[in-house]
Amino acid sequence: xxxxxxxxxxxxxxxxxxxxxxxxxxxxxxxxxxxxxxxxxxxxxxxxxxxxxxxxxxxxxxxxxxxxxxxxxxxxxxxxxxxxxxxxxxxxxxxxxxxxxxxxxxxxxxxxxxxxxxxxxxxxxxxxxxxxxxxxxxxxxxxxxxxxxxxxxxxxxxxxxxxxxxxxxxxxxxxxxxxxxxxxxxxxxxxxxxxxxxxxxxxxxxxxxxxxxxxxxxxxxxxxxxxxxxxxxxxxxxxxxxxxxxxxxxxxxxxxxxxxxxxxxxxxxxxxxxxxxxxxxxxxxxxxxxxxxxxxxxxxxxxxxxxxxxxxxxxxxxxxxxxxxxxxxxxxxxxxxxxxxxxxxxxxxxxxxxxxxxxxxxxxxxxxxxxxxxxxxxxxxxxxxxxxxxxxxxxxxxxx
Numbered sequence: 001x002x003x004x005x006x007x008x009x010x011x012x013x014x015x016x017x018x019x020x021x022x023x024x025x026x027x028x029x030x031x032x033x034x035x036x037x038x039x040x041x042x043x044x045x046x047x048x049x050x051x052x053x054x055x056x057x058x059x060x061x062x063x064x065x066x067x068x069x070x071x072x073x074x075x076x077x078x079x080x081x082x083x084x085x086x087x088x089x090x091x092x093x094x095x096x097x098x099x100x101x102x103x104x105x106x107x108x109x110x111x112x113x114x115x116x117x118x119x120x121x122x123x124x125x126x127x128x129x130x131x132x133x134x135x136x137x138x139x140x141x142x143x144x145x146x147x148x149x150x151x152x153x154x155x156x157x158x159x160x161x162x163x164x165x166x167x168x169x170x171x172x173x174x175x176x177x178x179x180x181x182x183x184x185x186x187x188x189x190x191x192x193x194x195x196x197x198x199x200x201x202x203x204x205x206x207x208x209x210x211x212x213x214x215x216x217x218x219x220x221x222x223x224x225x226x227x228x229x230x231x232x233x234x235x236x237x238x239x240x241x242x243x244x245x246x247x248x249x250x251x252x253x254x255x256x257x258x259x260x261x262x263x264x265x266x267x268x269x270x271x272x273x274x275x276x277x278x279x280x281x282x283x284x285x286x287x288x289x290x291x292x293x294x295x296x297x298x299x300x301x302x303x304x305x306x307x308x309x310x311x312x313x314x315x316x317x318x319x320x321x322x323x324x325x326x327x328x329x330x331x332x333x334x335x336x337x338x339x340x341x342x343x344x345x346x347x348x349x350x351x352x353x354x355x356x357x358x359x360x361x362x363x364x365x366x367x368x369x370x371x372x373x374x375x376x377x378x379x380x381x382x383x384x385x386x387x388x389x390x391x392x393x394x395x396x397x398x399x400x
Contacts, residue, residue: 003105006035006095007112010369013362014120014160018135018150028362029088036091039098048098051375053328053368057093060086063321064284073283074290082285082316088361089368096372106373110167110341117164118185121192124149124157125245128195148196158201159357161189163344163366165205169212170341173230180233187237191245199253200354204347209238215340263307263354265297270306274314274322281318290315305359309352328371335374342374 009031016024040048064083066072073079100106123136125148131137133144141147151157165186172182186209193205213234217227253259272294273282282290288304295303306312314322329349336342348357348367358364 002035002038003099003109005031006099007109009035010366011116013365014116015150017156017360017362018139018141018147018152025360025362029084032088032091032095032365036094039095043098048094049101049375051097052331053093053371054090056324056328057086057090057368059324060284060317060321061090063317067280067283067317072280074286075283078285078289079283085361085364086284089358089364092365092368093372096369097375100373101376103376106376110373113164114168114171114182114185117161118168118188120149121161121189124151125188125192125195146197148192154196154198155201155351155355156357156360156363157196158193158198158205159348159351159355160363160366161193162201162204162208162347162351163370165189166208166212166344166347167341169208169234170216172234173213173216173227176226179230183230183234183237186234187241190238191241194242194247194250195245197250197253199250199259200351202250202254204351208343208347209234211343212340215337215343219338219340262297262299266303266307267311269294269296270308270311270315274311274319277315278319281314281316281321284316287312287315305356307355309356309358312356332371332374335377339374339377342370342377345370345374 009028013024013028061083064079064086068076068079068083100109127135127137127147127149128145131147133147134140135147135150135152141152143152146154148154148157151160168182168186168189172179172186175182190205190209193201213227213231217224269291270287273287273290287306288302291303291306306315310322310326313325317325329346332342332345332349336344336346345367351357357367
């Protein structure tokens with residue numbers, strides 16, 4: 001029952017992303033806090049498994065509280081909101097590590113994520129070309145293009161797909177029974193990223209399509225015949241759906257004369273901010289408050305994020321905080337690549353170099369939940385890996 005509630009909260013969080021009010025985030029956070037409290041209470045006799053990401057997540061919460069309580073923040077209100085965001089991430093991690101100790105629950109949840117992401121991708125693509133910027137064709141927004149379903153930001157949409165796409169690709173390559181179905185779903189997700197015109201999203205999603213079959217072959221012991229068949233099927237579907245979605249717009253963005261315009265200047269300003277507040281930072285969540293003092297470009301609009309989560313963490317928390325945040329990325333590399341389906345976490349971390357997928361608790365919680373699932377994959381023994389021999393492709397599809 002609790003797993004169903006968790007899924008409901010995550011689905012609700014995505015479907016309400018477009019709303020300018022804060023109440024959807026509040027409802028998501030309250031639900032997550034309640035689930036986490038129940039999880040911790042029930043785990044009092046069986047402690048929750050420790051894994052390294054718990055350290056930076058806990059530190060982020062405590063560091064924000066320290067900044068706020070001692071007045072080392074440029075704006076106390078937004079620092080309190082940021083503390084809530086990091087507390088949400090910590091609670092999502094705690095819930096995931098407890099819930100997904102059960103591999104059956106983890107498999108079911110990953111399947112639900114695929115179906116939901118596929119539905120959002122199809123809806124987003126259709127809406128993009130037919131709604132003139134209205135969410136779900138019903139709710140007008142301030143934007144006339146690049147509104148992808150409930151996502152007002154094409155980069156947020158791309159980051160969401162990046163998390164789930166490798167799970168669908170994994171099933172497409174190694175699930176003999178439903179390989180065509182999962183290939184079509186993966187192709188639809190990829191085509192939606194193409195339609196969104198997110199440059200980082202297209203590059204990273206393409207990298208996922210290339211990596212998953214290779215990793216399935218090398219890491220999971222899939223036979224060459226199975227992989228070749230799956231790749232040909234997937235390639236055909238991707239080509240057809242990408243042509244339907246229309247690659248022209250994203251190609252123009254990819255071939256722009258200066259693809260780093262504005263982001264380059266934001267990076268320079270952020271670096272100056274970070275070096276002047278190197279030890280304790282400006283206060284979590286305060287980048288937008290402090291940025292005007294360091295701006296070197298006027299784009300005619302308010303800049304709300306650094307468009308680089310890693311650098312923004314160094315600005316807001318200081319260099320020690322920023323360095324500690326990088327450790328959960330390095331921790332994720334081995335289990336993500338060994339699992340194959342978990343490499344979406346790595347891609348979102350890479351996307352954070354060019355954008356801000358972790359700026360909102362409702363979106364940033366998705367990769368953190370996958371990260372929690374990887375804890376148990378990291379604990380698998382070599383004997384368990386032997387189940388994934390070429391002759392056991394069917395068993396692999398059943399397990400995942």
